[in-house]
Amino acid sequence: MARNVPDDGKPSRNERIDAAEASGETGGLIETSVTTEDSDEHSTPGRTIIESRGVDVFYDDVQALRGVDMEIPENRVTAMIGPSGCGKSTFLRTINRMNDLVDSARVEGELRFGGTNVYDEGVDPVALRRRIGMVFQSPNPFPKSIYDNAAYGLKVQDKTDDIDDRVERALRDAALWDEVQDRLDESGLELSGGQQQRLCIARAIAVDPDVLLMDEPASALDPVATSKVEDLIADLAEEYTVVIVTHNMQQAARISDKTAVFLTGGELVEFGDTNEIFENPEHDRVEDYITGKFG
Amino acid sequence: MAGGTAEPAEPPESAGMTGTEEVSRLRGTLFEAVTLGATVFGLLMVGVLLLYVVNDAVRPLSADPGWHLVFFLTLVVPSLSVAAYCYTREGPAGEVAYATFGLPVVGLLVGAGIVVVFLEVVSVADWFGLALALVAAAGAIELHRRLRPYAALERLAVLIVAPLVAIFGVPALSVDRTLATPLTGTELFTLSFSTPKLLPGVPELFTSLPVLPLDWLLLVVSLTLPVAFAFGRIVSRRREDDRGRLETVAAAGAVALVGALVAPTVGIDAAHWVVLATTTLLPLGVYLEGVVRERAGLAGLWFPVVVVAGTLVGALVVETVGFAGPDPWLDWGFLTSATSRSPADAGIYPALVGSILMLVVIVVSAFPVGVGAAIYLEEYAPNSGPLGTFVTLVEINIGNLAGVPSVVYGLLGLAIFVRTFDLGNGTVIVGGFTVGLLILPIVIISAQEAIRAVPDSLRQASYGMGATQWQTIRNVVLPRALPGTLTGTILALGRAIGETAPLLMIGAAASVRTPPNGFFSRFSAMPRQIYSWSSEIQPEFRYGVLAAGVVTLLVVLLMMNGTAILIRNKYQRES
Numbered sequence A: 001m002a003r004n005v006p007d008d009g010k011p012s013r014n015e016r017i018d019a020a021e022a023s024g025e026t027g028g029l030i031e032t033s034v035t036t037e038d039s040d041e042h043s044t045p046g047r048t049i050i051e052s053r054g055v056d057v058f059y060d061d062v063q064a065l066r067g068v069d070m071e072i073p074e075n076r077v078t079a080m081i082g083p084s085g086c087g088k089s090t091f092l093r094t095i096n097r098m099n100d101l102v103d104s105a106r107v108e109g110e111l112r113f114g115g116t117n118v119y120d121e122g123v124d125p126v127a128l129r130r131r132i133g134m135v136f137q138s139p140n141p142f143p144k145s146i147y148d149n150a151a152y153g154l155k156v157q158d159k160t161d162d163i164d165d166r167v168e169r170a171l172r173d174a175a176l177w178d179e180v181q182d183r184l185d186e187s188g189l190e191l192s193g194g195q196q197q198r199l200c201i202a203r204a205i206a207v208d209p210d211v212l213l214m215d216e217p218a219s220a221l222d223p224v225a226t227s228k229v230e231d232l233i234a235d236l237a238e239e240y241t242v243v244i245v246t247h248n249m250q251q252a253a254r255i256s257d258k259t260a261v262f263l264t265g266g267e268l269v270e271f272g273d274t275n276e277i278f279e280n281p282e283h284d285r286v287e288d289y290i291t292g293k294f295g
Numbered sequence B: 001m002a003g004g005t006a007e008p009a010e011p012p013e014s015a016g017m018t019g020t021e022e023v024s025r026l027r028g029t030l031f032e033a034v035t036l037g038a039t040v041f042g043l044l045m046v047g048v049l050l051l052y053v054v055n056d057a058v059r060p061l062s063a064d065p066g067w068h069l070v071f072f073l074t075l076v077v078p079s080l081s082v083a084a085y086c087y088t089r090e091g092p093a094g095e096v097a098y099a100t101f102g103l104p105v106v107g108l109l110v111g112a113g114i115v116v117v118f119l120e121v122v123s124v125a126d127w128f129g130l131a132l133a134l135v136a137a138a139g140a141i142e143l144h145r146r147l148r149p150y151a152a153l154e155r156l157a158v159l160i161v162a163p164l165v166a167i168f169g170v171p172a173l174s175v176d177r178t179l180a181t182p183l184t185g186t187e188l189f190t191l192s193f194s195t196p197k198l199l200p201g202v203p204e205l206f207t208s209l210p211v212l213p214l215d216w217l218l219l220v221v222s223l224t225l226p227v228a229f230a231f232g233r234i235v236s237r238r239r240e241d242d243r244g245r246l247e248t249v250a251a252a253g254a255v256a257l258v259g260a261l262v263a264p265t266v267g268i269d270a271a272h273w274v275v276l277a278t279t280t281l282l283p284l285g286v287y288l289e290g291v292v293r294e295r296a297g298l299a300g301l302w303f304p305v306v307v308v309a310g311t312l313v314g315a316l317v318v319e320t321v322g323f324a325g326p327d328p329w330l331d332w333g334f335l336t337s338a339t340s341r342s343p344a345d346a347g348i349y350p351a352l353v354g355s356i357l358m359l360v361v362i363v364v365s366a367f368p369v370g371v372g373a374a375i376y377l378e379e380y381a382p383n384s385g386p387l388g389t390f391v392t393l394v395e396i397n398i399g400n401l402a403g404v405p406s407v408v409y410g411l412l413g414l415a416i417f418v419r420t421f422d423l424g425n426g427t428v429i430v431g432g433f434t435v436g437l438l439i440l441p442i443v444i445i446s447a448q449e450a451i452r453a454v455p456d457s458l459r460q461a462s463y464g465m466g467a468t469q470w471q472t473i474r475n476v477v478l479p480r481a482l483p484g485t486l487t488g489t490i491l492a493l494g495r496a497i498g499e500t501a502p503l504l505m506i507g508a509a510a511s512v513r514t515p516p517n518g519f520f521s522r523f524s525a526m527p528r529q530i531y532s533w534s535s536e537i538q539p540e541f542r543y544g545v546l547a548a549g550v551v552t553l554l555v556v557l558l559m560m561n562g563t564a565i566l567i568r569n570k571y572q573r574e575s
């Protein structure tokens, strides 16, 4: 099963979950605040921010994930690879409770975000998602203007102070500003597929989440745009914790600090430093998958 | 298709067509011909019927042949050739021709509707008072939002209470209660007092002002300026500056004012002018500004000019030569007078107004309820477990309700609204509620379908951004579902306006001489009036007047469906 290789931080830490000061309709992530050892507001690169303990996910009776154990370090890029249908997207959706929207989905086990089990009673999934942003597998901009797309999260989270600046910064960070600065009024659907995907990235980072979940963000992109997005992810890792799903081994090797390899059946077969996984994987099956013999 | 197993390697030129292929192709052609035949048959039947009715209503053959010839030469030939030129030669000109001709026509019809409702039925002062009250309520809500942005529950209360207080004021309080012990019935004490009306509503305050401004001035403030403000947004956007809005408002205000001062001298009511100018000239002006600015399709502007000039020239020629025009049943008099003993004087005006008022009640009652139900069923209702089964059952039965005969709804309306709630026999409000119930299932189903058509990926995107369910519904689902919902609703309204059986059941008048002057007065609607004409003894009623009524009803119906199609097309272009 999964070998958990702790990074330089402690495997878990208690972190005060400060009330998402977002719009009045949601309070904090949880009601109870956990006391903290180090009360610094700033993130500590390398510490575990998301910790998965024996997570099982079922769709009705079909099990999509089996006992996943994983620690995702803060301000690092963690890549998830594995053959199609092995549960990578399911795991991402488990982290920010998007699976709540799927009627048939059922989650067992513990998934801790900053020390709190996000499946605890009293955790508000809306507040959780305000801190864990997501970019979906296929671009899904709203049928609104480019500006409104980028500003959507800011508006729903009531972060409307200097909204124009935030939108511009997000579009710049997503390497899209130069292409759209003259046409912010046009519909987001009029952009090319790759531009749409970068718009979705901009939309997600505009609200300054702690964690960014990206489900194959480069699958719709050409090589040039792909490399732009990869640069972007490298930059993002300075401020955000990035979890990225990819089918592209080279990409995973290039951009990630940690790699998780899922194999068919929803098992996390191996998890560790990217270099080690790619240079000498513990399992033969992982080696076969990485070198393309199977998968 | 059977036998049509073409070898992929074979060249498509069908140089060596096999027997089975030929048979299959023949079958295809036959099938196509049959479907075409069915289509043509259906259209032909409706077409023949329409032709018949229109012929009866307009009686074109009662005119001199010379009259037809003159107008053919001065109006039909020139305008058709201009239209053909616009469509074939210059791309955007066709659209310009279409719009510059269509906008005033639609604007006039809308304006006529507003005149009927706001000037004849509701008085301008009442309307203005209501508008003031709504503005005051909106102001109060906005103020609360500024002062206490996070008090969501409180805001809900303000949202409900503010409009009520603004419109109705605070009513008189009157308490008369005796408190007694439950078992023995010994009286403990009696609380009894009453107060005079605590606070009058805004409309009441307004109408009790010693001097009321003139009607047309109220209309300029409450209708022209807001509409101009909305249209000004288009101008501003198009020009990419902020002055466009101001200029539009200024221009519209100036036209309305000057016209209102000049109009009475040529015999037009100033208030009518203000309404018609707002619905006709304002959209046309905004559209023309855009055409002239972009200099695209200017040739299309010739079309309305040619139509108007042709009509004038034709009328002049006919007048001087002395050709007699047709003597239609459907004329201005028919639209503006009440029914009468003699067919020549009979008109449909009271029934037309009745239909429009009923439509208002239907829209106000059925649309919010239907959309609300659809949102609940699609977005909130559980779809698994025993409750989910119940919801599915409800949904199936809504489908069944859509098929219940309208007579049954009439009976329901009679039982509920007339007998139980005592809203009066054959009043507008009863008619509207009853027919509203009738189309409610259709509204729910079409709204449900529109909501279901919103891609799930958009909902996910919204939730993924940390939006609440309500924010997702309001910002993503509803805007996307609105055009489909509107289209479905308007088509349902088309059905509603033609319903006769429920009106018979709730006792709508067979024919009335005056239009209803409020929602609680008795009324007759167009189909009811047509039905009663069909049993008149004089044949002119059964052929001429009835045909004119049917054509009026159909034109109203076509306009509504046309609106639905426009909305749908606009929506399809946008997404």
Ligand SMILES: Nc1ncnc2c1ncn2[C@@H]1O[C@H](COP(=O)(O)OP(=O)(O)OP(=O)(O)O)[C@@H](O)[C@H]1O
Binding pocket: A059, A064, A083, A084, A085, A086, A087, A088, A089, A090, A091, A102, A104, A137
């Ligand atoms: N909404 C759902 N309902 C039922 N089963 C689902 C649902 N979503 C996913 N599954 C199942 O869960 C399993 C894992 O799916 P998931 O989408 O997580 O795979 P993935 O690793 O992301 O694949 P890919 O690389 O193709 O995106 C699959 O067997 C899939 O059929």
Ligand SMILES: [Mg+2]
Binding pocket: A088, A089, A090, A137, A215
């Ligand atoms: Mg996936």
